[in-house]
Each structure stands twice: as structure tokens, then as C-alpha cells.
């Protein structure tokens with residue numbers, strides 16, 4: 001199975017990532033990727049860019065080193081109500097909006113509260129993709145999230161970086177989650193979550209996991225450039241207009 005799109009990558013702008021968009025795009029090109037999402041952390045994460053960064057994304061070219069660039073953010077859920085740390089008018093101008101739970105940005109809660117916050121964000125029409133539900137920092141009801149992904153047609157990520165051997169605790173959660181995604185059939189996306197250029201397009205562990213769970217290629221959004229673009233376009237058409 002070939003993964004042709006990486007929508008989850010970070011640049012120096014995130015404050016704890018170490019490559020530029022140009023270096024990331026060169027790496028994506030070498031790996032044969034067609035589309036690269038530049039999705040730096042939302043403003044509530046320590047060291048992350050402020051709103052000026054997100055307001056100025058239009059200066060980027062649409063293609064670097066032959067790879068199409070999708071501008072975006074990895075926004076933070078900041079409350080149990082599923083609120084985000086970036087105003088909708090900024091999200092409305094981006095090509096791709098990822099959302100996840102992060103330490104320092106989300107206060108934490110019970111499994112029920114965390115799951116409710118996550119699903120509330122999934123229902124936000126300005127959110128395109130939900131990331132790394134299998135991270136152990138905030139426990140979630142993974143079966144409910146897999147069901148919600150299928151009901152709402154919102155892709156949920158299997159995050160390669162969470163599965164690296166240096167990080168512990170995510171494999172079991174992610175493996176259970178992949179099993180639920182296989183069962184309920186909602187859209188899956190693989191993300192590298194690269195914080196350095198050499199990880200862009202690196203999906204080794206995530207692929208092992210989805211293949212082990214028996215998730216078919218057609219259920220994985222980023223096995224096709226066109227599938228990703230069609231999904232994002234359809235999602236934009238369903239958004240309310242921001243004044």
C-alpha cells in the first residue's frame with residue numbers, strides 16, 4: 001500500500017520542530033509524495049506560532065519542489081466543550097485543519113469528558129481531520145470515536161510518530177483503535193507528525209498497524225491524492241460562511 005499524501009507535518013514555526021517548509025517539501029518530493037500539509041501547532045501550545053503566522057499563510061507558494069502544499073494547522077482542543085485555540089475566521093482560510101488533544105493545552109478529564117470534547121470537535125464543520133486518539137496522555141473511548149468517524153465521515157489519524165519505539169504506551173491503544181476503525185468502516189488517515197524533515201512521509205509503524213488490523217486500502221484517505229482533495233473540497237462546501 002502506497003501513501004501519497006502527508007497532511008501532518010511541522011516546521012520550525014511550531015517551536016519544537018526543526019525543519020523549514022522548504023526542507024520538508026524537498027523530503028516529501030524525494031519520497032514521492034504528491035501533497036504535503038504544513039500543519040504547525042495552534043497558538044495555545046508553548047512556543048507555537050501566534051495568529052499572525054496563520055493569517056499570513058497565503059504568502060506560501062502552492063507548490064515547492066514539485067509537491068503541492070496545503071496550508072493548515074494542528075489546532076488544540078482547549079476545553080471539555082471541544083473549543084479550539086484558533087478563531088474560525090482563520091480556519092476558514094486554511095486548506096486543511098487537524099485537531100487533537102495536547103498536554104499544556106487541554107485541562108484533562110474523565111474518559112467520558114475527553115471523548116465528548118473530541119467528538120464535539122469532530123462535529124465542527126471547520127475541522128477536517130482528528131489526530132492521534134491513541135496517545136496515552138488523555139484516555140478516550142476509542143470505540144465511540146471510531147463510530148463517530150463513520151457516522152460523521154471525518155477521518156481519524158493513525159499517527160506514525162506515536163508508534164515509534166521511543167514512545168511507549170500508544171501501540172496498544174492505537175492497535176485497538178485500528179480494530180474499531182476496521183469494524184465500523186470510517187475513514188482513516190495516516191500521518192507522519194514529522195518534527196524534522198527526515199520523518200516526512202514516514203509511515204512504517206502506522207502501515208504495520210493498519211495492515212495488521214485488516215483496514216483495506218480504499219478506507220485509507222491518503223492512499224490517493226484525488227481522494228484527499230475531493231474530501232477536503234466536499235468538506236469546504238458544507239461549511240457555513242463566516243462574516
Ligand SMILES: [Zn+2]
Nearest residue numbers: 074100131132
Ligand atoms: Zn499532536
Ligand SMILES: [Zn+2]
Nearest residue numbers: 008010074193
Ligand atoms: Zn503534530
